[in-house]
Amino acid sequence: MTRKNRRAVFILTGLAILGFAVGLILYATRGNITFFYSPSEIAQKHIAPETRIRLGGMVVKGSLEHSGSATVTFKVTDFVNTVPVTYTGILPDLFREGQGIVAEGELRPDGYFVADTVLAKHDEKYMPPEVADALKKAGRSKDGEVIQGPETTTPETLKP
The missing domain is CATH 2.40.50.140 (Nucleic acid-binding proteins)
Structure with a gap:
């Protein structure tokens, strides 16, 4: 096996182990989300x-x-x-x-x-x-009042 092939096998093995670890973490936390x-x-x-x-x-x-x-x-x-x-x-x-x-x-x-x-x-x-x-x-404040910003169209804003 050449040096380049050993490096590729090492990197792929490391990525596989990392992927497996991430999968285990996600599986363990799925019930807590x-x-x-x-x-x-x-x-x-x-x-x-x-x-x-x-x-x-x-x-x-x-x-x-x-x-x-x-x-x-x-x-x-x-x-x-x-x-x-x-x-x-x-x-x-x-x-x-x-x-x-x-x-x-x-x-x-x-x-x-x-x-x-x-x-x-x-x-x-x-x-x-x-x-x-x-x-x-929802367009409301914490008191339930309707919030009207510049993007809100009201009859008053439609008048010329």
Whole structure:
């Protein structure tokens, strides 16, 4: 075997080992990957039931209901669509209606989102970046007001 052939075999063997290692890492982490969705994205993309995801949005005022010892239900909205959420456990101290949250869990076939983790914002001005981006895509502010930028066409902008 010539020096050039040995070098090629060494490089190919190294690439094969590296590819195998990357494959093992991806296989090991596949169960830990969760994607973030807003209520509108859930409605548009038709997420398969029992798929583990993160749901983010604003808690609808007046939707919080306590049922049972530690089970609560509430609704999360991006001011376009709303998803009902059920959670069993102790809610974070900063959880409030009208505030931004991120819940992690699974979507049931009946449309309810069963959360096993609920994360609330940590101060009055902070909102998780994913929730802020989802609200911005929906054209709403965190208070539910319609955001109108220069790209928005209104009857006033159409007047000569």
